[in-house]
Amino acid sequence: MAEMSHFADLSDDEAENSETDQGDIFATTTFRNTTELDWEGRPPYAMTKLERLRKFPKQMTFPTSYRSNSPKEDLCLEFVEHFRGQYVQLFPERPPLMLSPLNECGIKKFVCTFARPTELSYGELYDYDTCAKYVANYITYQPLEDPEKLPSVVVSPTTTLAWQAGDCFDISLLLLSLLLGSGYNAYCVIGYASKEVVLNDQSRRKCPDVVPNEADSEKAGKAEKPPSTKYVLRKRPELQSTFQKTLEEKRRQEREEDNKQDEAEDMDANQEAAPDPAYRKPLHCWILVQPGKREVQGNIFIEPSTGDAIPVKQASQYLEVESLFNNVNYWINMQDGLPVTEMSFDLKDSSNWEYIFLSDTYVDPEDVEGQERKASENVTSECGEMGDQILDLPSSWVQRLELSRQQFENRYPGLQKVIQYKDATLELFSAYSEKDLKIKRLHLMEYGEEVEVHTFFAFRTDKLRRRSEYAATTGRPWKVSHEWFDEGRRREQSALEALREYIVEEGRCAEMRFYCKARLDGLARRLELFHEGAVGGGEGGPAPMPRKVIEYFEGREDRLVYRSATYNPPEASVTITVSGSTPTRSATASEEKPNPRKMTEKFDRNPEVPADQDVAKRTFYQPGTPEGQIRLIYHYADGKITRPSRMYSKGNPVMVEQVDPFAKNPKSSALAEEMRALFLKEKDCLAAIRESEREAREILAQRDREEADVGHITVVYDTLRNKPKEDEQAEARRKQEELLRSQKKKDYLAPYLEQVLRVHTRGAMVAQGAASVRPQQLTKDEAQKVKEICLRDLKDRLIQRAHIMQNRLDEEREKLARKQSNFQKNQEQLDGVKEQEEYTTFCENAMWRIHILEKRLERHQEQSLHKYAALEQKLRRDPRLSTLA
Numbered sequence: 001m002a003e004m005s006h007f008a009d010l011s012d013d014e015a016e017n018s019e020t021d022q023g024d025i026f027a028t029t030t031f032r033n034t035t036e037l038d039w040e041g042r043p044p045y046a047m048t049k050l051e052r053l054r055k056f057p058k059q060m061t062f063p064t065s066y067r068s069n070s071p072k073e074d075l076c077l078e079f080v081e082h083f084r085g086q087y088v089q090l091f092p093e094r095p096p097l098m099l100s101p102l103n104e105c106g107i108k109k110f111v112c113t114f115a116r117p118t119e120l121s122y123g124e125l126y127d128y129d130t131c132a133k134y135v136a137n138y139i140t141y142q143p144l145e146d147p148e149k150l151p152s153v154v155v156s157p158t159t160t161l162a163w164q165a166g167d168c169f170d171i172s173l174l175l176l177s178l179l180l181g182s183g184y185n186a187y188c189v190i191g192y193a194s195k196e197v198v199l200n201d202q203s204r205r206k207c208p209d210v211v212p213n214e215a216d217s218e219k220a221g222k223a224e225k226p227p228s229t230k231y232v233l234r235k236r237p238e239l240q241s242t243f244q245k246t247l248e249e250k251r252r253q254e255r256e257e258d259n260k261q262d263e264a265e266d267m268d269a270n271q272e273a274a275p276d277p278a279y280r281k282p283l284h285c286w287i288l289v290q291p292g293k294r295e296v297q298g299n300i301f302i303e304p305s306t307g308d309a310i311p312v313k314q315a316s317q318y319l320e321v322e323s324l325f326n327n328v329n330y331w332i333n334m335q336d337g338l339p340v341t342e343m344s345f346d347l348k349d350s351s352n353w354e355y356i357f358l359s360d361t362y363v364d365p366e367d368v369e370g371q372e373r374k375a376s377e378n379v380t381s382e383c384g385e386m387g388d389q390i391l392d393l394p395s396s397w398v399q400r401l402e403l404s405r406q407q408f409e410n411r412y413p414g415l416q417k418v419i420q421y422k423d424a425t426l427e428l429f430s431a432y433s434e435k436d437l438k439i440k441r442l443h444l445m446e447y448g449e450e451v452e453v454h455t456f457f458a459f460r461t462d463k464l465r466r467r468s469e470y471a472a473t474t475g476r477p478w479k480v481s482h483e484w485f486d487e488g489r490r491r492e493q494s495a496l497e498a499l500r501e502y503i504v505e506e507g508r509c510a511e512m513r514f515y516c517k518a519r520l521d522g523l524a525r526r527l528e529l530f531h532e533g534a535v536g537g538g539e540g541g542p543a544p545m546p547r548k549v550i551e552y553f554e555g556r557e558d559r560l561v562y563r564s565a566t567y568n569p570p571e572a573s574v575t576i577t578v579s580g581s582t583p584t585r586s587a588t589a590s591e592e593k594p595n596p597r598k599m600t601e602k603f604d605r606n607p608e609v610p611a612d613q614d615v616a617k618r619t620f621y622q623p624g625t626p627e628g629q630i631r632l633i634y635h636y637a638d639g640k641i642t643r644p645s646r647m648y649s650k651g652n653p654v655m656v657e658q659v660d661p662f663a664k665n666p667k668s669s670a671l672a673e674e675m676r677a678l679f680l681k682e683k684d685c686l687a688a689i690r691e692s693e694r695e696a697r698e699i700l701a702q703r704d705r706e707e708a709d710v711g712h713i714t715v716v717y718d719t720l721r722n723k724p725k726e727d728e729q730a731e732a733r734r735k736q737e738e739l740l741r742s743q744k745k746k747d748y749l750a751p752y753l754e755q756v757l758r759v760h761t762r763g764a765m766v767a768q769g770a771a772s773v774r775p776q777q778l779t780k781d782e783a784q785k786v787k788e789i790c791l792r793d794l795k796d797r798l799i800q801r802a803h804i805m806q807n808r809l810d811e812e813r814e815k816l817a818r819k820q821s822n823f824q825k826n827q828e829q830l831d832g833v834k835e836q837e838e839y840t841t842f843c844e845n846a847m848w849r850i851h852i853l854e855k856r857l858e859r860h861q862e863q864s865l866h867k868y869a870a871l872e873q874k875l876r877r878d879p880r881l882s883t884l885a
Helices: 012-022 049-058 071-090 128-138 159-163 167-180 214-220 242-274 369-381 405-410 666-706 726-744 750-761 780-825 832-876 880-882
Strands: 187-193 281-291 298-300 309-311 318-325 330-333 353-355 416-420 424-429 440-448 451-459 464-470 480-485 498-507 509-514 521-530 545-552 560-566 574-579 584-587 600-601 615-621 629-634 645-649 651-657
Touching: 128 167, 128 298, 128 309, 159 167, 167 187, 167 281, 187 405, 187 440, 281 318, 451 584, 521 666, 545 666, 615 666, 629 666, 645 666, 651 666, 750 780, 780 880, 832 880
Parallel strands: none
Antiparallel strands: 187 281, 187 318, 281 298, 298 309, 318 330, 330 353, 416 424, 424 440, 440 451, 451 464, 464 480, 480 498, 498 509, 509 521, 521 545, 545 560, 560 600, 574 584, 600 615, 615 629, 629 645, 645 651
16 A cells, blocks of 8 residues: 555655756746646646646545456456566566556556547547647646656546646557547557657757748639730749849858758767666657558557657657557567667567467458467467456546537647747647637747747637738848738628738838629739838828839729829838737828829720720829820730820820821821710729728728727637527526617607707707607796697597598498499399399498498597597696696
């Protein structure tokens, strides 16, 4: 019993020393607890394993199987200890085996029974690669207390999930349980690994997280337009700066030298540490996935600390293998001296792998080697170990693994995780955990300086999914900010904005890209080029004055593909700067932009119109001024290298340039008519540019508001957040009841008070509903006027209703009298029985309708007197007409 509870009886000095050695990294860190356990404000993953074993088992309630052994488990432990004794006698120089460690309750358990195959109901945990990544992120990895010794205590997978922390053995057992539950042929491997793997030190490793190239995906979705003719012009050569190429080559050589120097330092460090067995062969545990199930093609190692899947032939970071196990058996490696990459992992080969339990499993009759191996086992086995009397492995004592939806979505201990690589720092965040709803941020470093920051978002109402910021470098001496948005962006006025990307190059340009198919105007890009002297740096301020604004369109019916506006240099300096996480604008000039000095429109070719009449480019010089000019350039005709053009000037004759010498000059009347139409086009173009500027300002203003107050959305299938709380349901019912009561309580005096007060105050007070029409005190004349109007209105309605009833009664009587008169006149001619019956039926129905109408009219006359008296009494008691008393 002393061995079984050794960690519960540790002295305070030993505990303090262990906490000091391994818990320094948690001493000054503030954590957000994502577990149900807490000790003096510290979550389990912020403590060492020894601290957790001393404190948290007292708070937790464990089943009986955790706190005791069944007779079958005791028999299994006895058999395992017998095997250990034989193994030590035969191989005294080999390290000890991990066969029966203590669990978190201090009870000895056979290590194979720690595995509990479980399949969870989350698709991300079904495949081995995504499952390994999730477990590596969800559980905090902590190195072994002593890298030379096997851990004396191994925690069950359920407790590892609850604590969100563990060493390589704890995490490997959890991952093994999930992989076995998903149908994989998986094993836990016990052996030796490099120092970087054991300590989870990735500072010498390049970041495996690749930034997606959005430009390549955009180009892949667009099909290249086939050439219209059989002649294709040669592409212009890509001009490259010789200085830039030399600079890049120099930087590449410097990086290669740095890499060689790092490798040399690593080799020197390994050689220096070679005599020390603590760092030459530190203990480690990882996962092996073998082929045969789930379409796995070859042997794969999975590192529990990072979740990386590595083929065995490439796993040079693993040095040796001592043993491996799963929930079925335990195997000892007998391939002494072979590196891991050259080992055979055929566990059926008894010459390479020694097992503890005999497997009474079925062997394919066509498998000759398997049949011979099984026959050999039957011959060499002792009596009582085969057939029905074989000692089988007891079932797992661990409860089924459970992971709630909230725990699954937490993803990281404390809702975030930071990984430091050689060339980058990766920050991971749980969904909805950050104020700006970011889920990942990648800092790329170069020569110790941060050059790029890529931030990824999810579930934002503004549809922002990524923001990339590029620092100024030698080849690009300006900052760049690039934002990407998902489809479906709308402005606050509910207009479909369809913004796809927003790019800002500080002091140079700002570009907006749109989902053109979602816009009515077909706008695809809007580019603003700034003046070279434009500088600034404050937040906010009016919009900067661009040097040129260019817009590109796609799929328009008028075939417009290009529109630009060129401006004169401003009097004051303005620009867009990249400050913090979002681009901000600064300026000192007036926000009101003057008319552009030049506007240009370009159009695609219209095959239904002759080329010399199809406008390709339309340019407006000095628009809106008496000196303005308009230049038209037409499309090239087939086989032509020149094209016609026209120049219109206000007050000057039209300059027509014809390419075809046989073409007739246009008439003066046609030119004059075209000139008047062009002046209208000029106004339309200027209005379109103003509208584009207004929309751009609205988009930027909305982006500022969205960044100041980030809103989130929830998907339809998110049952965790879409489920209303009880207090929210009660509040909704209360509001609904109040709305119904308010609809029932309508103010009958509201229109009359409004009418009287409008007459007396000449519109000073306008009533806006029942609640707002509450004058403080009416005069006696005003109250009398309101009472008279209200009573007169009721009297008129009652009289009008009585007239309607009387008119319907008179019509029915007149119909009956007319029918009776016709019947008396034609009685001698109507001898048939059918006519007699029709007349009788008509008279009966008519008399019944007359009787009903007479009763309704009589009842209405009686009720009218009561309604009039009731309204008069109500008006007399109304506090707003109290001056009449």
